Amino acid sequence: xxxxxxxxxxxxxxxxxxxxxxxxxxxxxxxxxxxxxxxxxxxxxxxxxxxxxxxxxxxxxxxxxxxxxxxxxxxxxxxxxxxxxxxxxxxxxxxxxxxxxxxxxxxxxxxxxxxxxxxxxxxxxxxxxxxxxxxxxxxxxxxxxxxxxxxxxxxxxxxxxxxxxxxxxxxxxxxxxxxxxxxxxxxxxxxxxxxxxxxxxxxxxxxxxxxxxxxxxxxxxxxxxxxxxxxxxxxxxxxxxxxxxxxxxxxxxxxxxxxxxxxxxxxxxxxxxxxxxxxxxxxxxxxxxxxxxxxxxxxxxxxxxxxxxxxxxxxxxxxxxxxxxxxxxxxxxxxxxxxxxxxxxxxxxxxxxxxxxxxxxxxxxxxxxxxxxxxxxxxxxxxxxxxxxxxxxxxxxxxxxxxxxxxxxxxxxxxxxxxxxxxxxxxxxxxxxxxxxxxxxxxxxxxxxxxxxxxxxxxxxxxxxxxxxxxxxxxxxxxxxxxxxxxxxxxxxxxxxxxxxxxxxxxxxxxxxxxxxxxxxxxxxxxxxxxxxxxxxxxxxxxxxxxxxxxxxxxxxxxxxxxxxxxx
RNA sequence: UGGGGCGUCGUCAAGCGGUAAGACACAGGUCUUUGGAACCUGCAUUCGGAGGUUCGAAUCCUCCCGCCCCAGCCA
Numbered sequence: 001x002x003x004x005x006x007x008x009x010x011x012x013x014x015x016x017x018x019x020x021x022x023x024x025x026x027x028x029x030x031x032x033x034x035x036x037x038x039x040x041x042x043x044x045x046x047x048x049x050x051x052x053x054x055x056x057x058x059x060x061x062x063x064x065x066x067x068x069x070x071x072x073x074x075x076x077x078x079x080x081x082x083x084x085x086x087x088x089x090x091x092x093x094x095x096x097x098x099x100x101x102x103x104x105x106x107x108x109x110x111x112x113x114x115x116x117x118x119x120x121x122x123x124x125x126x127x128x129x130x131x132x133x134x135x136x137x138x139x140x141x142x143x144x145x146x147x148x149x150x151x152x153x154x155x156x157x158x159x160x161x162x163x164x165x166x167x168x169x170x171x172x173x174x175x176x177x178x179x180x181x182x183x184x185x186x187x188x189x190x191x192x193x194x195x196x197x198x199x200x201x202x203x204x205x206x207x208x209x210x211x212x213x214x215x216x217x218x219x220x221x222x223x224x225x226x227x228x229x230x231x232x233x234x235x236x237x238x239x240x241x242x243x244x245x246x247x248x249x250x251x252x253x254x255x256x257x258x259x260x261x262x263x264x265x266x267x268x269x270x271x272x273x274x275x276x277x278x279x280x281x282x283x284x285x286x287x288x289x290x291x292x293x294x295x296x297x298x299x300x301x302x303x304x305x306x307x308x309x310x311x312x313x314x315x316x317x318x319x320x321x322x323x324x325x326x327x328x329x330x331x332x333x334x335x336x337x338x339x340x341x342x343x344x345x346x347x348x349x350x351x352x353x354x355x356x357x358x359x360x361x362x363x364x365x366x367x368x369x370x371x372x373x374x375x376x377x378x379x380x381x382x383x384x385x386x387x388x389x390x391x392x393x394x395x396x397x398x399x400x401x402x403x404x405x406x407x408x409x410x411x412x413x414x415x416x417x418x419x420x421x422x423x424x425x426x427x428x429x430x431x432x433x434x435x436x437x438x439x440x441x442x443x444x445x446x447x448x449x450x451x452x453x454x455x456x457x458x459x460x461x462x463x464x465x466x467x468x469x470x471x472x473x474x475x476x477x478x479x480x481x482x483x484x485x486x487x488x489x490x491x492x493x494x495x496x497x498x499x500x501x502x503x504x505x506x507x508x509x510x511x512x513x514x515x516x517x518x519x520x521x522x523x524x525x526x527x528x529x530x531x532x533x534x535x536x537x538x539x540x541x542x543x544x545x546x547x548x549x550x551x552x553x554x555x556x557x558x559x560x561x562x563x564x565x566x567x568x
Numbered sequence: 569u570g571g572g573g574c575g576u577c578g579u580c581a582a583g584c585g586g587u588a589a590g591a592c593a594c595a596g597g598u599c600u601u602u603g604g605a606a607c608c609u610g611c612a613u614u615c616g617g618a619g620g621u622u623c624g625a626a627u628c629c630u631c632c633c634g635c636c637c638c639a640g641c642c643a
Binding site: 007033034035037067069070072073123127130131134135136137138139140141168169171172174181182183184185186187190192193194195209211212213216232233234235236237238239258260265271313314315317318319320321322323324326327329330331333337338342344368371372401403404412413414415416446447448449455456457458459460524526527528529550551552553554555556557 | 569570571572573574575578579580581582583589590591592593600601602603604605606635636637638639640641642643
C-alpha cells in the first residue's frame with residue numbers, strides 16, 4: 001500500500017472505497033495509453049507513475065496500450081521510443097503490451113452491433129455540413145437528413161466503407177444520441193471515418209479507423225480495466241464513454257477518472273509545441289537536453305529516481321496548476337548528491353604557476369570520491385607546478401564578501417595546498433588576466449593547516465600537464481517566462497525562447513580520471529554542478545552536459561550586491 | 569444566454585463539522601577542505617467573496633465573483 005505518511009490522492013480514495021464495497025471483485029487494473037505520435041515528456045511521467053503506481057500499491061496490473069487509431073499521425077519510431085522511456089523510468093508491463101489496432105476487428109463488430117440496435121448510422125454529409133449541423137455552444141444542433149436510414153442501408157454502407165469503396169470524407173459512422181445535448185460530445189459523435197492510409201501495424205488492411213472515444217472505452221473494457229485514469233479535458237467525454245459501454249451492454253464497465261495534467265514553469269509541454277521545436281530546428285531533436293521529454297531529461301543526466309520522486313511530491317488533484325521547475329531540480333540534486341562521484345573540472349581555465357614548486361615534481365594527492373558516501377572511496381589526483389583554476393575564482397578587485405583568490409590573498413586548493421597570489425600577468429593589448437603567479441605553502445599538503453589558520457576560500461583546480469581537454473555544454477532554461485501558455489496579443493511561446501539556453505565551452509580541463517567515462521555517466525564537478533557524459537563523446541575527447549547547477553549561495557550574494565550597487 | 573470542472577501560503581498540496589500538515593521557494597543562523605551537503609529557526613489568526621445553519625465551519629446551505637475545458641471525419 002501507499003505510504004502512510006503521505007495522504008492518498010482522490011483517485012486512491014475512490015479505489016479504497018471501491019475495494020471496501022467489493023466493486024470489481026477487489027481487482028485493480030489500470031493502463032497507460034499513449035498515442036504513438038510523439039515522444040513522452042515529464043507530463044506523461046506523472047501519468048505513468050500514477051497508473052503504474054496504483055497497480056503496484058493495490059497489487060494490481062497496469063497495461064501499456066498504444067492508442068493507435070489515427071495512422072495519419074502515428075509511427076513505429078514513436079512506439080519504440082515510448083517503450084524505452086517507460087522502461088527507463090522503472091516500470092514494467094510484462095507481456096501486456098497492447099495496441100488499440102489489435103482490437104480493430106472487434107471494434108468493427110461492436111460498431112455493427114450499434115447499427116443493428118439502431119444506435120448508429122452512416123452519415124453522408126460533408127465535413128462542413130456536419131459542422132454546421134452540430135450547432136454551437138449555446139444553440140442546439142440539427143439532425144442529419146441521413147439519420148433515419150434503414151438498418152440494412154447502414155449495414156451495407158458501413159461494410160462498403162470498410163471495403164474501401166469510398167473516398168476519404170464521403171461517409172462517416174455516427175452514434176445516434178442527441179443533437180440537442182448541452183454536451184457537444186453527445187451530438188451524434190463520429191465513431192468511424194474513412195482514411196485510405198497505411199497503418200504502421202495493420203498495413204493496408206483497413207480503410208476505416210475508429211475514433212478515440214469509441215476505441216478507448218472499448219479497449220479499456222476488452223482489457224478489463226477497472227479504473228481508467230485520464231486528464232481533465234476528457235471530463236465531458238465521460239458521458240460518451242459510459243454511453244458506449246451501457247449501450248453495448250458490455251460485460252464490464254471501467255470507471256473513467258480525470259486528474260489535472262502537469263504544467264511546469266518555464267516549460268512547454270504540449271506535443272504539438274515540442275514537435276514544432278524539433279521540426280523548426282530550435283533544438284537538436286526530441287532528446288535535446290533542453291527538452292522536457294523523457295529522452296531529453298535522460299540525456300541531460302536526470303535519474304529515473306529523481307523523476308519518480310518528483311511525481312510523488314507534486315500530488316494528484318483536479319486543480320489546474322503550474323508546478324515550479326525548482327521542485328524538479330531539487331529532487332534531482334537530492335538524488336545526485338547522494339550518488340554522483342565527485343571530480344574537479346575547470347570550465348573556464350586560468351593558468352596558475354606556483355613559483356616555489358619544484359619544476360619537474362608531480363605528486364599524487366588523495367581526493368574523496370563522495371563525501372556523502374564513504375564506501376565510494378578515494379582516488380589519486382596529480383598535482384604539479386602549473387595548474388588551472390576557474391576564471392571566476394580570481395578577482396583583481398574583489399568585492400566585499402568575495403573570499404576566493406585575489407592579489408596578496410591566500411586560498412586553499414582542494415586536496416592540494418594553500419597558495420598565495422603574488423603576481424598577475426595580463427595581456428598587454430587587451431588587459432585580460434592571462435596568468436597568476438603564486439607561492440604554495442609546503443606545510444599544507446592535502447589542504448590541511450598544521451598551524452590551525454583558517455582560509456575562507458577553497459578552489460577546485462586541475463594540473464595543466466595532466467588535464468584532459470573536454471567540451472562542456474551549459475544549459476539554461478529554454479524559455480524566459482514562467483508561463484509560456486499566456487500567449488498575449490499574438491505572441492507565441494517561440495517569442496519567449498531563451499537565446500542563452502545552450503552555451504558550449506570547448507576548452508575545459510577535467511581530471512585525467514574522466515578519460516574513459518562512458519556516455520550516460522553522471523558525476524559532480526565540485527563547486528560547479530552535476531554533469532553527464534553525452535553520447536557525442538569520442539575516446540579521449542569527452543563531452544559533458546551540465547545537468548543542473550549546485551545551489552549557489554555566492555551567486556545570490558553577488559546578485560544582491562549588484563542590486564545594492566545600482567540602487568546607490 | 570449551453571454543458572462540464574476548479575478556487576487553502578509565492579508554487580504545489582493535506583484537510584472530509586472540533587479550532588490551518590508537509591514539500592519547494594524565500595529569509596536568517598550553526599557547521600564545513602565543495603560559498604555544496606547536513607542541521608536549526610522563521611514563513612496562512614486564515615481557507616475566492618458575502619450571507620446563513622451550528623456551541624463550533626476551509627469543511628454543510630444560499631447567492632455572487634474568478635479561472636479552465638468543450639463546437640476535429642485529433643487524442
